[in-house]
Amino acid sequence: MTIKAFVFDAYGTLYDVQSVAGVTDAAFPGHGDYITQVWRQKQLEYTWLRSLMGQYQDFWAMTRDSLAYTLKTLGLEATPELFERLADAYNNLKPYPDARAALEALAGYDRAILSNGSPAMLAMLVRNSGFEDLMKAVLSVDGKKIFKPDPRSYEQVEQKLGVTRDEVVFVSSNGFDVAGAKAFGFKVARIERVSPAALREELNAAGVIGPKTMFKALRMQAENLGHEADWTIGSLSELKGLAG
């Protein structure tokens, strides 16, 4: 197997979606964790549901619609200015600590992002994190108007990078994305941000299982969708070793 490219998911893989918690908790003290988790869960659900309904709108719309849903469940109202500031937190996500060094170590390969994010969101994310020079391409599913894990959402990679799917290692922490990318035909490395043992311990230690633990249980484990990753890694720094 010849590996020519490493293609990364953005949200949850290179960038930590939990890093919006500072903004959500500052805006609504005591509600930050709940808002952070429900917002992300609904943001994803809306990508799946609108894709199924054949009523695509871009990820910025999904980010805003899911935020509005979340605040409504709490009966909270945000001024237009505050709402924009909250939504904009998704354009300023912090990269995971292992992201930059791992990308730099893969300098001999094509490196790219393929994300649900809209082109404008991804441009801000990559610029704000200083990853611009590390990427050959930043691809958005918006080019196909369909969200992951629909196979069409993965199609641009081959054409844009000039590689075949079996020459690509696709990297994601999101179980649905791992399954979709693997079903599409990429080699897939799953970055395991929460190990099964750590989750078990957290679930069993909790008196009441709270929103963040629930989020880890729902979103940060390998899915049972019939397609397993080729590799499961604990840090992005392990990617270099996969290329042999």
Place this chain on the structure above:
Amino acid sequence: MTIKAFVFDAYGTLYDVQSVAGVTDAAFPGHGDYITQVWRQKQLEYTWLRSLMGQYQDFWAMTRDSLAYTLKTLGLEATPELFERLADAYNNLKPYPDARAALEALAGYDRAILSNGSPAMLAMLVRNSGFEDLMKAVLSVDGKKIFKPDPRSYEQVEQKLGVTRDEVVFVSSNGFDVAGAKAFGFKVARIERVSPAALREELNAAGVIGPKTMFKALRMQAENLGHEADWTIGSLSELKGLAG
């Protein structure tokens, strides 16, 4: 508007998915609530994700795959016999207390179910609850091999009941199903099992927001998907009044 048929969602609308909690908690004391909520959430996610991936399997497979996922997060192992007993809880869901009388009151109209459930699951559910004589048709999305809210999942109703979509009141508690049915062209009545005020109160009263409250927040409120119900009702008994 002439209403000729009332078509019901099954899981969460006529039948209470929370009624598996007795079985899950008896099997794994102290874990019943967590298992009940994560199982249902993943069961739905897997219908959406497999539909998007173009890799349909029926709802019985989704029910089992999501149960296996859920138990794995806890590090629990079920014997094959126990696993079957747990999965079978979905064939013995309790009807909501308002279901039978409401169906009986609509005797002058065609009454039917259109559900994600497999034909075998729905047959057991309807038989076990004694609703057989109240239904003109029990329709499964399995006839189209695609899950809700894909528009194709709603197509059978017109042909099987001999009505047009604007003559149908579709009834569901599931926000994604309300949106899908409305986008398809049915009249839609949303049965609100948890009011926004009750959810707000529960969210604000909780020291830690637990799995069941999280489930209500994620699954039992109107979705922000661009399609609202024509009516929101607090009890199925209100359906008769809608027909005028």
